[in-house]
Amino acid sequence: MNRMQTLRIELGERSYPIHIGSDLNAAELLAPYVTMKNVLLVTDSNVDRLYGEKVQAELGKNAASVTKFVFKAGEGSKNLATVENICRAAVRAGLDRSSVFAALGGGVCGDMTGLAAALYMRGTRYIQIPTTLLAMVDSSVGGKTGVDLPEGKNLVGAFFQPMLVLMEMNLLRTLPERELSNGFAEMVKTAVILDGELFETLERSAPELLRLSPGSPIAETVKRCCELKGQVVAKDERESNLRAILNYGHTFGHALEAVTGYTKFAHGEAVSIGMCMAADLAVSEGLMSGEEAQRQEALLREFHLPVDAGESVSPEALLNAMEHDKKSAGGKIKVVLADRIGHADVFSGIGREQIEEAVSGRL
Numbered sequence: 001m002n003r004m005q006t007l008r009i010e011l012g013e014r015s016y017p018i019h020i021g022s023d024l025n026a027a028e029l030l031a032p033y034v035t036m037k038n039v040l041l042v043t044d045s046n047v048d049r050l051y052g053e054k055v056q057a058e059l060g061k062n063a064a065s066v067t068k069f070v071f072k073a074g075e076g077s078k079n080l081a082t083v084e085n086i087c088r089a090a091v092r093a094g095l096d097r098s099s100v101f102a103a104l105g106g107g108v109c110g111d112m113t114g115l116a117a118a119l120y121m122r123g124t125r126y127i128q129i130p131t132t133l134l135a136m137v138d139s140s141v142g143g144k145t146g147v148d149l150p151e152g153k154n155l156v157g158a159f160f161q162p163m164l165v166l167m168e169m170n171l172l173r174t175l176p177e178r179e180l181s182n183g184f185a186e187m188v189k190t191a192v193i194l195d196g197e198l199f200e201t202l203e204r205s206a207p208e209l210l211r212l213s214p215g216s217p218i219a220e221t222v223k224r225c226c227e228l229k230g231q232v233v234a235k236d237e238r239e240s241n242l243r244a245i246l247n248y249g250h251t252f253g254h255a256l257e258a259v260t261g262y263t264k265f266a267h268g269e270a271v272s273i274g275m276c277m278a279a280d281l282a283v284s285e286g287l288m289s290g291e292e293a294q295r296q297e298a299l300l301r302e303f304h305l306p307v308d309a310g311e312s313v314s315p316e317a318l319l320n321a322m323e324h325d326k327k328s329a330g331g332k333i334k335v336v337l338a339d340r341i342g343h344a345d346v347f348s349g350i351g352r353e354q355i356e357e358a359v360s361g362r363l
């Protein structure tokens with residue numbers, strides 16, 4: 001059955017649609033964007049094995065040509081060297097400014113392809129076909145593109161919006177469970193900061209969602225997350241203020257990833273622990289009730305996400321890493337805290353001792 005919902009991200013002349021559903025007619029949906037154009041399909045080595053040929057054929061039904069560029073799967077490829085290789089492949093494939101890049105993959109693929117599209121001939125257009133839950137609910141919405149440097153993650157990039165995002169739920173069926181859980185961490189985050197009703201839906205359906213059972217509200221909840229993130233981005237495209245609430249759990253999470261050398265925790269896992277730290281802090285500051293913090297923790301557990309670091313990271317090391325995070329402007333630690341499930345704000349006046357106290361309970 002072909003069920004599809006379409007959402008529009010409203011960004012003036014940079015507005016674009018997101019099609020969400022199962023058994024989508026990809027060739028037909030892609031046609032308006034690729035007909036008679038040269039396309040460079042960028043994908044990683046895992047996704048290529050599963051879906052590369054199929055998507056190349058779907059694009060090829062209407063495109064003038066479709067050339068595939070495959071990079072080695074993993075965050076280790078998310079660097080300027082790969083972007084250079086993507087651009088060089090585009091030259092060889094005859095792409096010009098009217099040509100199109102298509103990203104088929106997770107956040108790594110989307111972030112790099114978006115950046116390559118922004119740079120190639122001073123700007124071409126690109127399409128996102130996200131294949132991880134994280135990419136669907138997070139990285140493919142909002143137009144942040146970028147790569148890592150040896151000095152740190154996502155240090156080079158651009159805001160550059162795609163012209164279309166195609167979200168096919170069936171692609172998630174091959175995703176390893178750990179990757180799926182990572183995506184659910186971001187969904188829980190969105191629900192906690194913006195939508196109590198979405199949170200309740202997740203509470204009711206977590207086991208079916210995790211199994212991607214037929215009849216589970218996966219497409220609906222993905223759509224709602226995109227809608228919510230889209231609204232935030234529409235009001236604050238370049239992250240001056242409001243968009244910062246999307247970093248809920250992330251200031252703690254990024255620090256945890258950094259102090260554990262990016263090996264122990266997947267991003268969503270670190271964010272899950274970070275959200276627990278944020279909730280503990282919110283409770284100790286008298287902002288959130290203990291019962292709501294408990295509900296958040298229970299839901300994270302339902303999605304098989306960790307709620308404490310389970311190893312001896314010193315609170316001090318974590319705080320130092322938080323101060324280095326690029327989101328903590330001027331040395332002061334900014335934290336996003338929820339005052340209830342469904343609403344959050346940025347707080348910058350909380351003392352280092354209080355934060356240290358709150359994080360120590362999860363280390």
Ligand SMILES: NC(=O)c1ccc[n+]([C@@H]2O[C@H](COP(=O)([O-])OP(=O)(O)OC[C@H]3O[C@@H](n4cnc5c(N)ncnc54)[C@H](O)[C@@H]3O)[C@@H](O)[C@H]2O)c1
Pocket residue numbers: 044045046047050073074075078105106107108109111131132134135138139140141142143144145153154171172173174175176179182267
């Ligand atoms: N731009 C943004 O706003 C934004 C937001 C959040 C995260 N990110 C970035 O996203 C990246 C993380 O994204 P990710 O978690 O999607 O990682 P990823 O792209 O590395 O994908 C995770 C793993 O899943 C595999 N995979 C992807 N789709 C699959 C499928 N359908 N079936 C089987 N395996 C599949 C990949 O090959 C990879 O091994 C990070 O680099 C992060 O910085 C960007």
Ligand SMILES: [Zn+2]
Pocket residue numbers: 138186250267271
């Ligand atoms: Zn995240």
